[in-house]
Amino acid sequence: MRHEKVDMIFQAAVEVFAESGFDQAKMDDIAQVAGVAKGTIYYHFKSKEEMFIGLMNEGMQKLIDCARRNVDLHESPTEQLKALIASHVQFFVQNSKLAKLLINEAFGTKERQRQFRLKVRDYLGLIEAVLIRGMECGEFFISQPQEVANSIFGSASFVVLQKIYSLDELTEQEIEEASPVMISTLHQILLGSITKSSQY
Amino acid sequence: MRHEKVDMIFQAAVEVFAESGFDQAKMDDIAQVAGVAKGTIYYHFKSKEEMFIGLMNEGMQKLIDCARRNVDLHESPTEQLKALIASHVQFFVQNSKLAKLLINEAFGTKERQRQFRLKVRDYLGLIEAVLIRGMECGEFFISQPQEVANSIFGSASFVVLQKIYSLDELTEQEIEEASPVMISTLHQILLGSITKSSQY
Amino acid sequence: MRHEKVDMIFQAAVEVFAESGFDQAKMDDIAQVAGVAKGTIYYHFKSKEEMFIGLMNEGMQKLIDCARRNVDLHESPTEQLKALIASHVQFFVQNSKLAKLLINEAFGTKERQRQFRLKVRDYLGLIEAVLIRGMECGEFFISQPQEVANSIFGSASFVVLQKIYSLDELTEQEIEEASPVMISTLHQILLGSITKSSQY
């Protein structure tokens, strides 16, 4: 296969970066995990930073595609938003390392972080679009759709990560099993208030 | 004063850690900002990690105290929760570097991260307590108060950080001014659904 | 042509080595400039060092041939020496990168540098031969022809290189135009004292 080693490096990089974060991730470890020499990484990627950016884009794109696919299964904005939240939770549960990385690298002034936020913004735009459509067809009552989108993202992300990195140290199995509860709670909180015009 | 230098180091450490994150923060920088020699830091703190842990505890304690103070100003859980959310937003806006650090270091398997989560749990416990009191006196209708607490924390935190690290690069002034909108939006979303029994 | 690629590599190597010096020259760059794959270089040349030695010999041989040709145009040693100096200046001006390389690699204890000095000695021998012939036919009055040969080489080389790498950063055009002045000045200095009549 042509891209055999490149793929292995990419996989290894996801794993190591997600495990340790950008700074703690060592190129040596990535090389070892990938089963290639260190030089091989640099033959295919210009630098640690560049590799990371490519990797983040890839990961975020997966998240975005997954969300879009799930949204498109439904017609009503309400159902779409519910699907989106469920999709988000499931993706984070199944890609927990990536999820942690996402939260860790979403803020900051480094180039990689700025680039990364561009992708995050795409995803948030997807959420916002659903909200706006809901407003237009009278299903949602929202004054600040952008803030609400941020709020949804923050809720869903933190709920999952808090479960994963809970002090009880749950197994992957237990976390998977907890997904439905997390999803339904999030549905309750996040949809309850926007489907009726409340006064707070 | 007895602890003159210790305090200066502590202040400097907050600044530098918050600015750069744990890994990128250099002891040299902390020393320089504090106006002391590098060796002096090691006279007062055992290591970079230990200093960081102390600092995080301090920061989280401030957040907790601030929240508790604001909660205690009110009687009804609804008002308490509103106050808590407003307090959270304001604290994050006024301590944005610390806020970022909080999110960055909340997850992970390192000792400092585990220790840190103990403090986060205290804060979440505070939120949860308000929720439970609200359930008890019939103001809130929640099935999973812990998840809801996480959700509130995640929403409020992400909304503020997203504003601070927005691609528009707002000034501190502009962020301060945006606080009321963020708070009211969060109130709307987070309180709307739990004060009525919704079906999702 | 049979040696099509070999020639292209050779040309590229001259260019890159001359531009960057031995250590800074990268085989990748040579390959790229030559328009061949890196492996191809190693198919034709044993190593970087060996390629460099061959290249230096080639370059020096050109210089020697050029000098010899110009010397042979004249009968009297005085005219021969003048021709030789003019030839040297012109060659250095037209092959400035090679000239720099020559000076940089002329001294040192590395094998390539030792090998290189053998060729330099050939060239110096050519100068010395003219001087000795001049002594024999009574045109020159010199006690140490070898030292004088070195002196001539050093003068002429440095004058040109100093012009090329002057802080004013002259264009190639300007350097070409400065050649006559450099040549006549060198004639004046170098021939004035070794000939009987100081008419230059």
Place this chain on the structure above:
Amino acid sequence: MRHEKVDMIFQAAVEVFAESGFDQAKMDDIAQVAGVAKGTIYYHFKSKEEMFIGLMNEGMQKLIDCARRNVDLHESPTEQLKALIASHVQFFVQNSKLAKLLINEAFGTKERQRQFRLKVRDYLGLIEAVLIRGMECGEFFISQPQEVANSIFGSASFVVLQKIYSLDELTEQEIEEASPVMISTLHQILLGSITKSSQY
């Protein structure tokens, strides 16, 4: 002593750089020769390049000071020029490694090389000043003093280096002994043509 280690590093750096040239010189070697840890070098010097520049300035300044001292011992420009040439030869003989480095790093487009040429220009200015004074008081007859200065520098430098790196591999002792001959030959060549009476 305050600068104990800094001095040792400096000495070691001169030695290693002079022995191997900038590119081949390894910081490890400098550290080892200096008898300090590698980190110590970086505590005192910002980078390899910066260290090299400081070192070159130091070396060139020594050369300039030495030349100026010797020039100032005499009144007549002729005697001054003779003293300058003798001084140059002796300095190069006694600092042969530095001399080689000087020639190797005098040309090129790197920052360190450009900075270095500023110092070389100072030295050449010193020679030129003597020549111009000689012209003014009627001792020298030169049309291009700058070119003549370059010529003198080139002659003297190359004669010495050629002796040092001769294929016969002379001992330091033998080179020292050869100095008078080199000096007198250079005097003969370089002064003969620029003075009125060719009595040398």
Place this chain on the structure above:
DNA sequence: GATGAATGAGTTTTCATTCAT
């Protein structure tokens, strides 16, 4: 003959930590 992906030893640089003063 020609290729270019792969290698790994080697190089500069960084920085938390120590310790003699």
Place this chain on the structure above:
DNA sequence: CATGAATGAAAACTCATTCAT
């Protein structure tokens, strides 16, 4: 208590060389 020079164990990155195709 306080200092800051010194350390050395990493870590990112380079590049001549090899070799399977």
